[in-house]
Amino acid sequence: MQNILVILDKPKHEQIALQRALELAEKSGAKLHLVSFVYEPLASMPMLSSSMLNVSEELEKERGKWLQALQSEYSLPPGSTAEVIWHHDITYWTLEYLDDNPCDLVVKTAQKQFGRGGFGSIDWRLIESLPTALWLAVSTHWVKRDRIVAALDPAIDNPLHVELNQRVLSLGGTLSKLLDAELESVACVPVHSEVADLDKFREETGALLKAVDKVIADSGVNCSRTHFVTGKPAAEVNRVVDRNKARAILVGRGVRKGPKGFLLGNTAERILGRANTDVLIVP
CATH class of the missing domain: 3.40.50.12370 (Rossmann fold)
Structure with a gap:
């Protein structure tokens, strides 16, 4: 296992996906690519896009500061990277990324509180479409055995x-x-x-x-x-x-x-x- 894509949780969340990926990277020597998605739907509306420009830039700037702090908090493996992604469709962006970049695993925290069958719509779209193995992580403090x-x-x-x-x-x-x-x-x-x-x-x-x-x-x-x-x-x-x-x-x-x-x-x-x-x- 050499490359792992990590779809980060939103700020102030537990960052379960990152914790799973770090454990795998420590044991395998894999590099991580962390992505944090941010988007404001109003920015895509023609009549409002110009007035939302400053707001969009500020949102990306604040998320970038948070991502830098996150990298300081967690010790990432050598060669790992991180970026803020402004995109309205996580699944679409992920598929495009996998087309252009070798990746052994995608790790994401599951949206267990939403959607059909206990998962959110983003999770189901990733399940249905990804050509790479997908790890959906949940908070499982009750787990006793590896x-x-x-x-x-x-x-x-x-x-x-x-x-x-x-x-x-x-x-x-x-x-x-x-x-x-x-x-x-x-x-x-x-x-x-x-x-x-x-x-x-x-x-x-x-x-x-x-x-x-x-x-x-x-x-x-x-x-x-x-x-x-x-x-x-x-x-x-x-x-x-x-x-x-x-x-x-x-x-x-x-x-x-x-x-x-x-x-x-x-x-x-x-x-x-x-x-x-x-x-x-x-x-």
Whole structure:
């Protein structure tokens, strides 16, 4: 991991994203690029733009002073940079930046109090569109163990799902080594309890579990434990994460196409929406 883009929180906030990025940079030697967004919508209105010019300049100037103070407060890795961005669309700017600059990871604090499924609209647009892995951080003071859980898709008869699982495991393996954390995996089969109790189903799930284990073995990544559960994935996957007090969950993106299938389908959207810890979205 060499380059990390950090979308800073607004001033007076906790700067959770920066804290996560600094930890990764310390362990990996990566350089950080910090960006702080500021924008005043009135500046784009033709009838008001001239009168707002001084206000806009003052806003950028004040944010620049804050960013300088922030860099003095936190010890950034050598070669790191920071800038104030005047832009109304964080997602659009981020995509343009990634087109022109090599980047291994984007880190941002999650807007857990807003929007559908617990995330804000900016978060969902980043989830849907970024070509780079995205770390959405939340304040998780209750986390007790350095443990990362990779959510795997059990539909391993589909080569695309297998490839996505491999990418999730690969990033999970990298992060677990950097953070000295245990890596576990979880695969959930979405069936009703009546079906799960059938002897025939139990026989078939045994074979499926072996197939999931093979996917993990083929990845070359060491998982200390695989949780194989049945039920509603959003509830069961997050139950595993919460019960083990994991610091992060990895979820893959990119198998299905179209507006309703930007992740592993609506299932992954529900998993993310109910997550109580950091989430990493793997494209």
